[in-house]
Amino acid sequence: MKEVMLDCYGEACPVPLVKAQNKLNELELGDVLIVQIDHSCAMKNVPEWARKEGYNVEVEEVDDGEWEVIIEKNK
Amino acid sequence: MENKQVKFFDRVKKNDYYLKWIKSPFTYVTAAVLLSLFQIVTLAATGNPWGVSGVFAYWGAWVYEAIGGSVDKWYYFASSGAQATLENGFLNHAGTFRNLGIIFGALAATLLASGFKIKKIKSKKQIIAATLGGLLMGYGARLAAGCNIGALYSGIASLSLSGWVFAIGMFFGAIVGSKLLVKYFM
Numbered sequence: 001m002k003e004v005m006l007d008c009y010g011e012a013c014p015v016p017l018v019k020a021q022n023k024l025n026e027l028e029l030g031d032v033l034i035v036q037i038d039h040s041c042a043m044k045n046v047p048e049w050a051r052k053e054g055y056n057v058e059v060e061e062v063d064d065g066e067w068e069v070i071i072e073k074n075k
Numbered sequence: 076m077e078n079k080q081v082k083f084f085d086r087v088k089k090n091d092y093y094l095k096w097i098k099s100p101f102t103y104v105t106a107a108v109l110l111s112l113f114q115i116v117t118l119a120a121t122g123n124p125w126g127v128s129g130v131f132a133y134w135g136a137w138v139y140e141a142i143g144g145s146v147d148k149w150y151y152f153a154s155s156g157a158q159a160t161l162e163n164g165f166l167n168h169a170g171t172f173r174n175l176g177i178i179f180g181a182l183a184a185t186l187l188a189s190g191f192k193i194k195k196i197k198s199k200k201q202i203i204a205a206t207l208g209g210l211l212m213g214y215g216a217r218l219a220a221g222c223n224i225g226a227l228y229s230g231i232a233s234l235s236l237s238g239w240v241f242a243i244g245m246f247f248g249a250i251v252g253s254k255l256l257v258k259y260f261m
Contacts, residue, residue, distance in 0.1 A: 009194070064189050064192055065192030
């Protein structure tokens with residue numbers, strides 16, 4: 001049960017999404033991936049993809065224009 | 076006084092209407108419908124279909140003229156329409172105000188959702204990619220006599236075959252672009 005941070009600050013779409021997809025593939029069942037983003041369109045497409053895949057997803061606004069997308073690899 | 080203000084903004088932050096209309100992004104469908112409605116308004120009000128990148132060519136010409144250059148002999152600005160637009164100037168150009176509206180509107184939307192942030196440049200690669208991408212897009216859009224708005228969106232909206240041809244080209248271009256992006260940017 002690891003918690004992995006993925007720093008995508010300063011990256012524009014679709015880089016955060018592809019990075020998140022690649023990173024999640026490396027993780028084990030039960031691990032949690034936290035994607036840090038500051039590009040508002042990633043705040044839409046990263047959770048959208050993860051939910052479609054059936055993972056538990058939460059989006060947290062950590063600061064003005066900064067979000068953390070928390071994805072649990074639950075399957 | 077200050078205490079009261081803080082309370083007011085704390086209240087706004089939790090207001091359902093604020094969250095629904097200002098804070099959270101519209102769905103793609105809502106945005107698409109709004110864009111379609113407003114491009115009809117644009118066509119009706121200015122007599123020209125919506126375009127974005129063509130305006131930047133005029134901005135460039137005005138800047139160039141302001142520092143003493145002349146575009147009179149340039150093929151791109153050779154038509155009498157283009158000459159008239161240049162002659163009338165920045166303040167009489169509908170497209171200029173539309174583009175300024177897009178820029179300030181985007182800023183306002185970001186500020187209202189308190190999502191404004193000056194982003195850091197992460198690597199030299201980003202600078203190179205952004206510069207190269209910008210040059211290619213700008214140059215390509217002028218060669219094609221339109222960008223994804225003027226040539227694609229407005230083209231298709233006015234039932235012109237050229238819009239669909241543009242769409243096919245853009246689709247395959249986007250595939251190549253994505254492959255390059257994954258190869259060099261991951």
